[in-house]
Amino acid sequence: MKKVLFIYYSQSGQLEEIARSIARPFAEAKSVEVDFYEVKMVHSFPFPWTSDAFFNTFPETFQQIPEEIHPPAPKILETNYDLVIVHYQVWYLTPSIPVNSFMKSSYANQILAGKPVVTVSGSRNMWALAQDKMKVLLQQCGATLVGNIALTDRHHNLISVVTIVDWMFSGKKRKAYGIFPKPGVSDKEIEEADKFGQTILPYLKNLNFEGLQQDLVKQGAVDYRFFLVSMDQKGNRMFRIWSSIIRRNPKRRKRLVTLFKYYVVFAIYGISPIVYLIELLLYPVVYFLKYRKEKAHYEGV
Ligand SMILES: Cc1cc2nc3c(=O)[nH]c(=O)nc-3n(C[C@H](O)[C@H](O)[C@H](O)COP(=O)(O)O)c2cc1C
Known part of the structure; x- marks a missing residue:
């Protein structure tokens, strides 16, 4: 059993x-x-x-x-x-x-x-x-x-x-x-x-x-979608900064969290479509330098 x-x-x-x-x-x-x-x-x-x-x-x-x-x-x-x-x-x-x-x-x-x-x-x-x-x-x-x-x-x-x-x-x-x-x-x-x-x-x-x-x-x-992993990496870098600023300023937390909300909306609808177009153009080159290895990593354990 x-x-x-x-x-x-x-x-x-x-x-x-x-x-x-x-x-x-x-x-x-x-x-x-x-x-x-x-x-x-x-x-x-x-x-x-x-x-x-x-x-x-x-x-x-x-x-x-x-x-x-x-x-x-x-x-x-x-x-x-x-x-x-x-x-x-x-x-x-x-x-x-x-x-x-x-x-x-x-x-x-x-x-x-x-x-x-x-x-x-x-x-x-x-x-x-x-x-x-x-x-x-x-x-x-x-x-x-x-x-x-x-x-x-x-x-x-x-x-x-x-x-x-x-x-x-x-x-x-x-x-x-x-x-x-x-x-x-x-x-x-x-x-x-x-x-x-x-x-x-x-x-x-x-x-x-x-x-x-x-x-x-x-x-x-x-x-696995290469662009999503790329956004994930960039997001992690920015989130590290935002989360430590918010946690270090408990008195201003409410205002900082509101600012963070606007940042997230701007990042998704303002920045990400532009980055997407650039990364799509560079895809054939970056595939051999980065994405092939990355895909194997995320499809593995
Ligand atoms: C506070 C919060 C943050 C989330 N952030 C992400 C995220 O960063 N990436 C993502 O793919 N989904 C994100 N989601 C969606 C969740 O992963 C999940 O698909 C959704 O909440 C449904 O899960 P459930 O089974 O608990 O209802 C988020 C959801 C919540 C509630």
């Missing part, structure tokens, strides 16, 4: 749906026992978000400052799992506060030390550098990353910003203003995520995960 643990946190339910879809083949296999563990915060985050709360979570999210979580059930802590599938959403180019808080807790050490882990992200589209941060968190727990699935909104970057804002601030995963596509990971991709479970299953049965990531990538598990 093989034992698999699915760990997740989800505000809208999207990541939970993804987890349950991936888990389907495991639950149907007679020789596999499946457990779910939902991370629960002591101080929960609002959903839908208000604009103030949304931007106010930025500094602590980016600086990966953990908060208190409720302990997992004793059974989860006591079971010796053969595989753990850790689901996370990206907040501000970083694993979300709930997942970061779990990963930095003693519970994570207890559950994950010495275990093979598959990571699954359900983000808008900018997940790459958050995955690098996740790798560090996993290493700190003594876990081994054996696979990664990065599910995203496949629509154009600027469209997905409009639709996610509507989703986060209304709490409804709907066609914004009646004309935009639905936000987030598509219903079809969520429903079909069980194919990843099918792929992982034989590796679990053999307790050998070599070659798993290549098989997952062949199934479209990783959405």
Whole structure:
């Protein structure tokens, strides 16, 4: 009997749906026992978000400052799992506060030390550098990353910003203003995520995960877009500066967070289209210097 643990946190339910879809083949296999563990915060985050709360979570999210979580059930802590599938959403180019808080807790050490882990992200589209941060968190727990699935909104970057804002601030995963596509990971991709479970299953049965990531990538598990990684890198540099300025000035926090909000809107709609055009023109040259290696890195584990 093989034992698999699915760990997740989800505000809208999207990541939970993804987890349950991936888990389907495991639950149907007679020789596999499946457990779910939902991370629960002591101080929960609002959903839908208000604009103030949304931007106010930025500094602590980016600086990966953990908060208190409720302990997992004793059974989860006591079971010796053969595989753990850790689901996370990206907040501000970083694993979300709930997942970061779990990963930095003693519970994570207890559950994950010495275990093979598959990571699954359900983000808008900018997940790459958050995955690098996740790798560090996993290493700190003594876990081994054996696979990664990065599910995203496949629509154009600027469209997905409009639709996610509507989703986060209304709490409804709907066609914004009646004309935009639905936000987030598509219903079809969520429903079909069980194919990843099918792929992982034989590796679990053999307790050998070599070659798993290549098989997952062949199934479209990783959405690598060179321009998004480039924006992610630039965003991380700017976010480092913004987050430390805000945290060093608690008295002026409200005003600085408002300024940060305007900066983000300007960066997305003012700067990014220009940078996109320049990088598109340079693509053939930069591909051999940078993107080829980068693609291999993000499609790997
Ligand atoms: C505060 C906040 C910041 C976010 N920042 C990012 C981001 O930097 N990159 C990204 O691709 N998605 C970002 N998202 C979208 C989330 O990764 C995720 O797709 C969405 O919140 C749905 O997750 P859920 O399963 O918790 O409902 C952000 C969401 C929130 C609430």
